[in-house]
Amino acid sequence: MAEITNSGHERGKGKKGRRRLAPVRVDFTPMVDLACLLLTFFMLTTAFTKPKIMEVSMPKDGTPTPWEPRTMTVLLDESKEKIHYYFGEFEPSTHLYVTSLSKDGLRKQLFDKKGSVPVLIRTGEKARYETVVDVIDELNLCGAGTYAIADMSEEEAQFLEAKKLTAERR
Amino acid sequence: MPKIKAPRSSPSIDMTPMVDLFFLLVTFFMLTATFRNEEPVTVDMPKSTSDVILPENTMLITIDTAGRVFYSLDGVEVRTKLLKDMGDHYKINFTESQAHTFARLKSFGVPIAQLPSYLDMKPSERKVIDKQTKGIPIDTALTEKNELAYWINFGQREAEVYRQNKREEADRNNSKFIDQPLRFAIKADGETAYKKIKDVINIFKKQNIFHFNLVTTQESK
Numbered sequence: 001m002a003e004i005t006n007s008g009h010e011r012g013k014g015k016k017g018r019r020r021l022a023p024v025r026v027d028f029t030p031m032v033d034l035a036c037l038l039l040t041f042f043m044l045t046t047a048f049t050k051p052k053i054m055e056v057s058m059p060k061d062g063t064p065t066p067w068e069p070r071t072m073t074v075l076l077d078e079s080k081e082k083i084h085y086y087f088g089e090f091e092p093s094t095h096l097y098v099t100s101l102s103k104d105g106l107r108k109q110l111f112d113k114k115g116s117v118p119v120l121i122r123t124g125e126k127a128r129y130e131t132v133v134d135v136i137d138e139l140n141l142c143g144a145g146t147y148a149i150a151d152m153s154e155e156e157a158q159f160l161e162a163k164k165l166t167a168e169r170r
Numbered sequence: 171m172p173k174i175k176a177p178r179s180s181p182s183i184d185m186t187p188m189v190d191l192f193f194l195l196v197t198f199f200m201l202t203a204t205f206r207n208e209e210p211v212t213v214d215m216p217k218s219t220s221d222v223i224l225p226e227n228t229m230l231i232t233i234d235t236a237g238r239v240f241y242s243l244d245g246v247e248v249r250t251k252l253l254k255d256m257g258d259h260y261k262i263n264f265t266e267s268q269a270h271t272f273a274r275l276k277s278f279g280v281p282i283a284q285l286p287s288y289l290d291m292k293p294s295e296r297k298v299i300d301k302q303t304k305g306i307p308i309d310t311a312l313t314e315k316n317e318l319a320y321w322i323n324f325g326q327r328e329a330e331v332y333r334q335n336k337r338e339e340a341d342r343n344n345s346k347f348i349d350q351p352l353r354f355a356i357k358a359d360g361e362t363a364y365k366k367i368k369d370v371i372n373i374f375k376k377q378n379i380f381h382f383n384l385v386t387t388q389e390s391k
Binding site for chain 1: 193363365
């Protein structure tokens with residue numbers, strides 16, 4: 001791409017009578033490639049450094065959540081992989097299900113329900129923020145209906161402990 | 171008659187202008203890439219598939235794994251006024267230089283009693299404090315100990331005043347007013363116990379803030 005010339009200086013030089021050097025040809029193609037690469041890199045990184053957000057709305061305190069037979073209550077504890085949930089109102093005889101956060105776990109469950117399902121997220125003592133965000137993310141993806149986050153009651157915590165291991169996998 | 175082909179020399183394009191342009195663009199992007207603000211604490215955010223970008227005018231509460239709370243608010247003027255309000259409330263006098271430093275800080279997490287000395291320090295000393303600090307004190311009730319509630323309340327008020335002033339100014343000059351309402355965001359580590367975030371959310375609720383954003387990293391669906 002470029003040529004470095006060194007003519008015109010060699011005449012009358014030196015005792016040894018140096019040979020005139022052949023013109024050096026330097027190929028600048030790799031340099032242009034690098035410039036191209038750097039450019040692309042900076043163009044993309046300035047676009048991606050803005051952090052993303054997830055919008056959340058909390059219900060005002062004091063509004064009681066209406067119980068419906070379809071209401072899915074998700075119980076969250078420290079487990080990252082397993083999500084336990086049940087439907088309808090809480091009773092000692094309620095059936096507990098367990099699923100995962102993968103594509104054919106909670107997401108499939110919500111899709112199968114057809115129509116918006118009101119979801120209640122109950123967090124236990126050791127529930128992790130990441131799990132809550134993941135569950136809300138799944139709900140947003142499936143276009144689930146309303147959701148609310150609340151604390152797990154004592155009875156629910158005991159219920160979860162007792163039935164955790166025998167929960168039906170869905 | 172036989173066609174006489176004029177001897178063609180292979181066309182040689184001088185690529186110099188193209189390379190010049192490349193370097194110009196690289197330099198431009200290198201300069202406009204804004205430096206990430208020195209944050210007092212690094213947080214490993216959980217992933218979500220949301221691709222809504224964090225808006226400009228935000229009040230950001232950062233919570234790390236230990237539950238330490240850091241606070242940040244956009245806007246130099248708003249921050250200066252906010253510091254004055256907090257100083258008046260807690261009966262602490264902040265000097266001009268402290269107010270100047272505060273207005274340009276990003277997130278901070280020290281109790282208000284330590285704030286004057288924190289602001290007087292050099293950035294390297296502040297980093298040391300940031301590692302050891304317990305964050306902004308929070309409390310479940312609206313007591314004096316619940317400093318975060320006052321930061322949020324005064325911050326919200328000053329942001330609203332600023333917005334009103336901008337609107338009136340635009341009306342007077344007949345110029346365009348770009349409305350940027352204050353948004354609230356929580357940035358927390360994935361491993362943080364949800365309880366700590368719940369405490370901050372409850373403080374928000376007590377201030378009648380029910381809409382907020384959770385800052386997450388990108389995840390493909």
